[in-house]
Amino acid sequence: MNLMYLYLPVALTSINVLIPVGLGLIVGLLSGLFGVGGGFLLTPLLIMFGIPSTVAAATDSNQIVAASTSGTYAHWKVGNVDFKMGLYLLLGGFVGGVLGVQAIKILEATGNADFVIKITYVLMLGIVGTYMLIESLISLRKSGSQASENQDRKESAFTRCLKSLPLQTHFEKSGVTHSLLLPVIFGGFVGILAAVMGVGGGFLMVPVMVYILRMPMHVVVGTSLFQILFNCIEVTFLQAYTNHTVDFVLAVLLLIGSTFGAQIGAAFGRKLKGEQLKVILAVIVLVVTAKIVFDLALTPSLLLSQAGGH
């Protein structure tokens, strides 16, 4: 008996406990720093360490519940959660989550699912990462003292288009006015991604809130975590109930690392400026994108994988 190894009852494999705890710590740090769930990093890493892809995605959602509970609680205490905006994002997210879990089943039955998912993933990450990097670098150069809250708010055609949407309402905590449809649609979009790819969607939600919804950065992080928390609760339940792919033991090992990592990241994040945080997040997103592109272009060592993954 080697106490360093535990057998995972749903993943049906044995793993050195230091691996999930260490991985949890890394993504927890990211979560604490940027308000992202870290799923876009963790799911591929778990697959790399021999966890079946469907179990990796579902279990990741489970551990994000823990990390984002910790984060949302901390932000709620200092008044940095826009519950009104969060609830509309959630509404869209719940519908998106249900659609996403069903989409997995439909996509798995068709041969082109992987192509559609990966191209969308690469494009999304690439566009978001590049835009965020350029925008934050320009802001940093303009003035070291100018934070994201004081962004250039010139009205573009896109902004005018958003303002012409019906059901305009004011979000007091964020100090912005938008159509109710906007957070619902983007919440739905993130919900689908969360279910299909096992990501919380924070890496998309944060830029959406900053650049499209024009929310202040400190409210963005808290509201993003609030939305991710409920999204991942729903996805975890649906994955456990429908696909039987949540590994409780793996989730506990991951959350030991991620909950502590999130708090350490939050403490570290307070020492950095909003623009600096955005540059680092943009670089991480672009590195992950490059890794996915390399994996797609290089001939894989194995041409077969267990069905049920993607």
Next chain:
Amino acid sequence: MKRVNNQKQKAKSINVFRIVLMVLFGLLMTETGTFAMLTIKANHDHIKIDFFYHGSTVSVRGEADQGTDLVIKIASSEGSQLLRKKGRVAGLLWMNIGNLSYEHVPSLYFLHSTKNLAEILSSDERDKYSLGYPALNRHIEIRPVESEEEKSKWFNEFVKVKESSKVYDTSSGKIAISERKGRQNYYILLDWPYQALQGNYTATVYAVKDKKVVETAESNVLVEQVGFVKTMFNMAMNNGALYGIISILVAISAGFAVGLIFRQGGGAH
């Protein structure tokens, strides 16, 4: 007097026992045609998958006639497996491009022989007992494939995946042989991978002479989930709703607990 009678009775019973043994012995010789039988014993034949399980070892040993070569096969029962195949899309990117169904394949297949299989067994005999990868390839079905060439390609890829998971393995010359009283004892120690799922596995030894299998013997290896692993697996599969709710509640509690621990530091993200 009573003691003398008891001793007589005891001697009588021993004689009867000896006669029965001799009759059985005679029957045995008639049945096999030889005194020496092929034997197999898998040591550690009941592997328990508990919370700290990280694979095991299984040793296979037994006796065989001198002058025979040996082939040891350990395999699960046959079943079907569905795998995704990767291919180039638009001539550029590697993606999953569909499923392949493998029929009549074992999930675990270990084959070890005293010498190279092709040297000691005819092709027909290898096919008859599914001994070796080429024989296994001819035995299984893969769908959909359009030609034997394509089938061979995807069979080889299948073996690569299984060997990387350590559930398929072949070797020749690794079986230790020692001679004793005109018989040969054989022995091999195998790593049992944690990737092998619970189930019943059959260990078969084939005695081979003049390119033919002349005798076989079987033993079993049982792999079983026990304790916490079994409870969690059964709950996840049979009571997904409760399992999901427990998983969520534990995660939320852990998140709150750590949030409270860090409360003094502010804990903001």
